[in-house]
Amino acid sequence: xxxxxxxxxxxxxxxxxxxxxxxxxxxxxxxxxxxxxxxxxxxxxxxxxxxxxxxxxxxxxxxxxxxxxxxxxxxxxxxxxxxxxxxxxxxxxxxxxxxxxxxxxxxxxxxxxxxxxxxxxxxxxxxxxxxxxxxxxxxxxxxxxxxxxxxxxxxxxxxxxxxxxxxxxxxxxxxxxxxxxxxxxxxxxxxxxxxxxxxxxxxxxxxxxxxxxxxxxxxxxxxxxxxxxxxxxxxxxxxxxxxxxxxxxxxxxxxxxxxxxxxxxxxxxxxxxxxxxxxxxxxxxxxxxxxxxxxxxxxxxxxxxxxxxxxxxxxxxxxxxxxxxxxxxxxxxxxxxxxxxxxxxxxxxxxxxxxxxxxxxxxxxxxxxxxxxxxxxxxxxxxxxxxxxxxxxxxxxxxxxxxxxxxxxxxxxxxxxxxxxxxxxxxxxxxxxxxxxxxxxxxxxxxxxxxxxxxxxxxxxxxxxxxxxxxxxxxxxxxxxxxxxxxxxxxxxxxxxxxxxxxxxxxxxxxxxxxxxxxxxxxxxxxxxxxxxxx
Numbered sequence: 001x002x003x004x005x006x007x008x009x010x011x012x013x014x015x016x017x018x019x020x021x022x023x024x025x026x027x028x029x030x031x032x033x034x035x036x037x038x039x040x041x042x043x044x045x046x047x048x049x050x051x052x053x054x055x056x057x058x059x060x061x062x063x064x065x066x067x068x069x070x071x072x073x074x075x076x077x078x079x080x081x082x083x084x085x086x087x088x089x090x091x092x093x094x095x096x097x098x099x100x101x102x103x104x105x106x107x108x109x110x111x112x113x114x115x116x117x118x119x120x121x122x123x124x125x126x127x128x129x130x131x132x133x134x135x136x137x138x139x140x141x142x143x144x145x146x147x148x149x150x151x152x153x154x155x156x157x158x159x160x161x162x163x164x165x166x167x168x169x170x171x172x173x174x175x176x177x178x179x180x181x182x183x184x185x186x187x188x189x190x191x192x193x194x195x196x197x198x199x200x201x202x203x204x205x206x207x208x209x210x211x212x213x214x215x216x217x218x219x220x221x222x223x224x225x226x227x228x229x230x231x232x233x234x235x236x237x238x239x240x241x242x243x244x245x246x247x248x249x250x251x252x253x254x255x256x257x258x259x260x261x262x263x264x265x266x267x268x269x270x271x272x273x274x275x276x277x278x279x280x281x282x283x284x285x286x287x288x289x290x291x292x293x294x295x296x297x298x299x300x301x302x303x304x305x306x307x308x309x310x311x312x313x314x315x316x317x318x319x320x321x322x323x324x325x326x327x328x329x330x331x332x333x334x335x336x337x338x339x340x341x342x343x344x345x346x347x348x349x350x351x352x353x354x355x356x357x358x359x360x361x362x363x364x365x366x367x368x369x370x371x372x373x374x375x376x377x378x379x380x381x382x383x384x385x386x387x388x389x390x391x392x393x394x395x396x397x398x399x400x401x402x403x404x405x406x407x408x409x410x411x412x413x414x415x416x417x418x419x420x421x422x423x424x425x426x427x428x429x430x431x432x433x434x435x436x437x438x439x440x441x442x443x444x445x446x447x448x449x450x451x452x453x454x455x456x457x458x459x460x461x462x463x464x465x466x467x468x469x470x471x472x473x474x475x476x477x478x479x480x481x482x483x484x485x486x487x488x489x490x491x492x493x494x495x496x497x498x499x500x501x502x503x504x505x506x507x508x509x510x511x512x513x514x515x516x517x518x519x520x521x522x523x524x525x526x527x528x529x530x531x532x533x534x535x
Contacts, residue, residue: 035064037471041406041446042074044470047426051078069101076107083153085115137202137209137217143240146176146193146263152186154178176200176263193263198254201244201261211235211252218312220305220382224252230260238382241266266380301378302370303346306339306358309384310435314343318360318385322347327355327369327443351376358383364455367443386437393516395456395487397465402448402480406470409452411439413463416515421463423454432458439463448480459516467499467508468527476524477503483510485518497522 042057058074065071072095079088089111096104154160160180161170169180178190198205214222219237227234227245235248243266247259306318318339324331339345351374359365363385370381399409411423415438421430425444431437438458445452456463467483469476477499484493495518499508503524512519 035061035068038064039068039070039074040471042071044406044425046074046078046081051081054078067099069095069099069104071095072099072101072104073107076111080111083149085111089115137213138219138239139201139203140240142200143242143244143263146190146242146265149189150186151180151184151188155186189265191264193265194261195263196258198246198257198259198261201246205257208256209254211248214252220307220312224248229262232260234260238266238380243380299348299350300372300374300376301346302349302372302381303344303378304380304382305342305344306360307343307382307384308363309386314341315339315360315363315385316341316343318343318345318358318363320345320347320383321357321359322349323355323357324352325355326353327367333357356381356383358385360385362388364388364437364440365442393459393488395459395485395513395516395518397454397456397510398484398486398493399445399452399454399467400448400450400482403478404447405475405479406446407452407476407479407481408444408468408470409441409454410466410468411441411454411456411463412466413461413513415458415461417461421458421461424468456513459513461513461515463513465510465513466525466527467510469506474504474506476505476508477501481508485511487518494518495520500524 038057038061042054042061045051045054045057055075055078058071058078061068061071061074072091075091076088076095079085079091089108092104092108092111095101096108169182169184170177176196177194179192179194180188180190195201198209202209211224214235214237219239222235222237224233224235226232227236230245230247232247233250233252234245235252235254236243236245238244243264244261245264246254246261247256248254306315306320307313308315316339319336320338321333321336323333335347335349337345337347349372351372353369353371355367355369357365357367364387366383366385368381368383372379397409397411399407401407408425409423411421413421415421415432419432419438421439423430423439423441425441428441428444429437430439436457437455439454439456442453442455443450454465456465465483467476467481469479478501479499481499483495483497485495485497486492487494495511497510497520500522505524505526507525507527509521509523509525511521
């Protein structure tokens with residue numbers, strides 16, 4: 001009897017150990033740093049509308065926990081943000097088959113309804129823009145829509161006319177006619193677009209649009225003359241990644257409601273990734289189209305203008321520095337070029353992804369990410385720079401750190417007039433009622449290897465500058481973070497502060513600024529990560 005009792009005790013202990021081990025495994029997987037970090041990172045990307053990277057991070061989270069409905073929902077929402085409901089539904093279905101989650105089932109029903117009603121289609125989007133149009137002469141949002149969809153997106157809703165030989169695949173079921181190559185792939189954009197009515201380019205187009213009126217809009221590259229493409233006099237201008245050419249009279253006036261016209265898409269990003277098939281594990285990262293284009297050796301001419309944001313005039317001798325890779329992991333600058341006296345530039349690049357930084361004396365530099373495709377021969381990218389306020393009292397904060405943690409720079413406070421000022425990775429610039437910059441963050445550096453620079457231009461108020469650890473690991477003291485503070489236009493820092501190694505909170509309060517005076521704090525505090533991360 002004693003032996004039997006011992007066996008029962010041993011068996012119970014083994015079962016208990018198995019249960020404890022299973023619980024620990026779940027906690028290590030679900031609650032561990034890998035899963036939590038990837039989900040937080042995915043949320044950050046999603047809130048910044050960086051859907052491609054949000055998807056990648058959610059997929060990494062699925063590697064740690066293949067049963068996470070949160071990750072499946074996040075991937076589906078990201079694909080919806082990319083106007084790709086079909087892929088979103090595929091991921092939702094995959095997630096439901098694994099988890100049987102009622103939330104995923106509800107989303108499947110909702111997305112199927114949206115797909116059937118065409119609520120992510122161009123027609124739906126166009127009608128939404130028309131319904132909410134502001135009183136502006138050019139439908140900037142409409143032109144953004146024309147450049148936001150690719151062949152895969154259109155194929156969800158519309159039927160293409162059959163193509164023979166060099167004839168283009170054409171859609172004529174919507175207010176615009178789209179012309180694709182005879183053999184487009186999923187991510188091909190239209191070679192050009194025509195609209196059936198000038199009301200789809202200009203708000204309230206009735207009796208015409210004079211060239212004088214167009215000139216008052218400060219449109220980029222506005223001109224008129226004989227167009228070889230349209231075979232007639234045409235007004236041409238660039239707007240939101242589109243080059244627009246419209247038939248006009250000899251004086252540059254657009255007088256017809258249905259003139260000859262052509263919209264050519266110039267600036268675009270690669271949309272869409274491969275849909276996971278039944279044979280592909282849903283936790284495997286989808287192959288990105290960008291990888292295929294990066295391997296091409298073709299060179300493409302990149303040209304455009306560097307412009308003053310307010311006046312629209314070209315900026316001569318502006319510097320364009322080009323580095324390979326995305327902004328978050330760009331490499332060293334491998335080529336640079338300057339604009340001519342009119343502000344235009346030209347450079348030859350191989351197909352791939354590039355981080356392009358533009359700077360000019362007296363202006364705030366800007367960095368943008370561009371993708372060059374091997375099937376292009378030329379693409380146009382214009383940059384608008386904001387004039388830097390000449391303010392001897394401005395204060396500049398430069399944050400650097402080591403390691404893979406994600407640190408973020410913040411300014412929180414009010415101007416002397418009581419205007420709220422809050423800058424972070426979601427809200428990089430704050431302006432006053434006259435459009436003048438109060439404070440600005442240049443870039444959201446997500447790992448070490450670069451610096452985040454925040455400039456406080458209006459120092460007549462009460463502010464705090466602090467650094468928040470996005471990952472929430474509470475090991476700020478181990479990140480090697482350093483902040484240099486510059487006063488005015490000096491290139492020599494007034495203060496160089498290294499983070500105290502004993503900080504065990506999620507936030508490093510660096511200093512306050514009170515009416516231009518810097519007060520050093522340099523200690524750890526706790527702030528609500530979720531509240532601040534929402535901006």
